[in-house]
Amino acid sequence: MTAGPTALVSLTKLATYEPMAVLQAMRTCLEPFGGMATFVKPGQKVLLKPNLLGPFPADQAVTTHPSIVRAAAILVREAGGRPYIGDSPAVGRLSQVAGVTGMLDVVAETGAPLLELEEPGEFEVPGHGIFPRLVLARTLSQVDVVISLPKLKTHSQMILTGALKNQFGCVPGLLKSEWHFRLQERKWLAALLLDIHRAIRPCLAIMDAVVAMEGPGPSAGHPRPLGVLLAGTDFVAVDAVACHLIGLSPAQVPSCRAAHEQGVGETDLQRLRLVGPDWRTLRVSDFQPPPQPAEVLRLLPLPPALLRGLRRQWTLRPVILPGRCTRCGICEERCPVRPSAIHPRACPSHQLDDRRCIRCYCCHEFCPAHAIVLRSSRTSRWLPLRPVARGVNRLLGWLAALRQDRTH
Numbered sequence: 001m002t003a004g005p006t007a008l009v010s011l012t013k014l015a016t017y018e019p020m021a022v023l024q025a026m027r028t029c030l031e032p033f034g035g036m037a038t039f040v041k042p043g044q045k046v047l048l049k050p051n052l053l054g055p056f057p058a059d060q061a062v063t064t065h066p067s068i069v070r071a072a073a074i075l076v077r078e079a080g081g082r083p084y085i086g087d088s089p090a091v092g093r094l095s096q097v098a099g100v101t102g103m104l105d106v107v108a109e110t111g112a113p114l115l116e117l118e119e120p121g122e123f124e125v126p127g128h129g130i131f132p133r134l135v136l137a138r139t140l141s142q143v144d145v146v147i148s149l150p151k152l153k154t155h156s157q158m159i160l161t162g163a164l165k166n167q168f169g170c171v172p173g174l175l176k177s178e179w180h181f182r183l184q185e186r187k188w189l190a191a192l193l194l195d196i197h198r199a200i201r202p203c204l205a206i207m208d209a210v211v212a213m214e215g216p217g218p219s220a221g222h223p224r225p226l227g228v229l230l231a232g233t234d235f236v237a238v239d240a241v242a243c244h245l246i247g248l249s250p251a252q253v254p255s256c257r258a259a260h261e262q263g264v265g266e267t268d269l270q271r272l273r274l275v276g277p278d279w280r281t282l283r284v285s286d287f288q289p290p291p292q293p294a295e296v297l298r299l300l301p302l303p304p305a306l307l308r309g310l311r312r313q314w315t316l317r318p319v320i321l322p323g324r325c326t327r328c329g330i331c332e333e334r335c336p337v338r339p340s341a342i343h344p345r346a347c348p349s350h351q352l353d354d355r356r357c358i359r360c361y362c363c364h365e366f367c368p369a370h371a372i373v374l375r376s377s378r379t380s381r382w383l384p385l386r387p388v389a390r391g392v393n394r395l396l397g398w399l400a401a402l403r404q405d406r407t408h
C-alpha cells in the first residue's frame with residue numbers, strides 16, 4: 001500500500017452513470033497516475049473487484065454501478081490486459097447477483113468473464129498485523145493484477161464501506177459470516193481487513209461515489225448522489241478522502257483507525273497530494289451516517305452475550321495438550337487479545353478465557369511444540385451450522401433474485 005507525503009488521490013466530478021461520460025471521467029481520474037497502462041501490462045490477467053454484495057439493482061446504490069465496471073474493463077483492454085469481473089457476494093451466488101446488478105450486460109459488452117471467488121485457498125500475509133495466513137479465494141493466486149472498484153457506502157458496524165472493506169468480498173462464501181461470528185468486534189474486523197489487504201495487494205482503487213449510500217448501509221440505506229469518482233493506490237488515503245467528503249473523520253472509521261495505528265497508508269489530508277477539483281467543493285454537509293453503529297454486526301437479531309455464547313458452541317476452540325506443552329509462553333505472547341486469552345500455566349479448565357478469545361488461532365499457528373489443537377464442541381458436531389447456513393444463503397439469493405425479476 002503506497003503511503004507517505006507523496007500518496008496521491010485523484011478526484012473527478014461525475015454526475016451521471018451514462019457509459020461514455022463514465023469512461024471519459026475514469027480516463028481523467030487515472031491521468032495523474034499515467035493512465036491504466038501504469039497498472040496493467042499487455043497479456044496480464046486482471047481481476048476487477050466491484051462490490052457485489054447481493055442481488056440488488058444498480059439504482060439502489062448497494063453495488064458498484066455496472067458503468068464503472070464497464071469503463072474499467074475497457075481501459076484494461078486498451079492497456080492490453082485481460083479483464084475478469086469477480087466477487088463473492090454475501091447473499092446468493094455471483095451468477096444470480098450478476099444478472100440483477102447489471103454485471104451480465106457488462107460481461108456481454110466487454111467480453112470480461114465472471115470469476116466466482118468461492119474456491120478457498122491459503123495465502124501468506126506478508127508483514128501481517130495479526131493473521132500470518134488467511135483463507136481467501138484461490139482464484140486470486142491465478143491473476144496478475146487486482147483492481148478494486150468499491151462503492152462508497154455506510155456500514156452499520158464498520159461505519160464506512162470503501163476501498164479497504166471491498167476486499168472482504170475476496171473471502172470465499174460463508175467464511176465471511178464466519179469471520180463476523182468469530183471476531184464480532186470492530187477492532188478485530190478492522191485488523192482482519194488490513195491483513196486481507198496485505199495478502200491480496202490490489203494495486204489500484206477506483207471508487208464509485210457517483211451515487212453513494214447513506215443511512216443504514218450497507219444494503220438498507222438510501223442512495224445519495226455525490227457526483228465524484230476517486231482513485232488511488234493508497235487505499236487508506238482513498239477511504240480517508242471519502243470520509244471527509246461525507247463529513248466523517250477517518251478516526252471514526254475502525255479500518256482507517258487501525259491503519260493509522262499500524263502505520264499503514266495515510267489518513268492525514270495535509271500529507272496527501274489531491275488532484276482534481278478542490279475536495280471542499282464536493283463535500284456534503286448533511287450526509288446521514290449509519291443510525292446506531294453497532295459493535296457487533298447483527299447477523300442474527302440476538303443480544304451480544306447470546307452471540308458470544310453461540311460463538312463458543314459453533315467455532316473451533318483452542319485446547320492445550322498437557323503432554324506436549326513446554327510452557328514456553330509463545331502462545332500468550334502471540335495472542336492479540338490483551339491481556340492474553342490463553343494461559344498455558346493455568347490449570348486445564350482455566351487455560352482459555354473463552355469469553356474473550358476471538359478465535360484467531362494465532363496460538364495454534366505459532367506454538368512451536370504443536371501443543372494446541374482446535375476442537376469442535378459437541379453441539380457443533382451434532383448440528384453442523386455451515387451446511388445449513390450455505391443452504392439458507394443460496395435460498396435467500398434465489399428469492400431476492402426472483403423478487404427483483406418480478407418487479408422489473
Ligand code: SF4
Nearest residue numbers: 325326328329331367
Ligand atoms: S506455545 Fe505451545 S508449548 Fe508454548 S506454552 Fe503455548 S501451548 Fe505450550
Ligand code: SF4
Nearest residue numbers: 335357358360361363
Ligand atoms: S487464545 Fe488463541 S485463538 Fe484465542 S484469541 Fe488468543 S491467540 Fe486467538
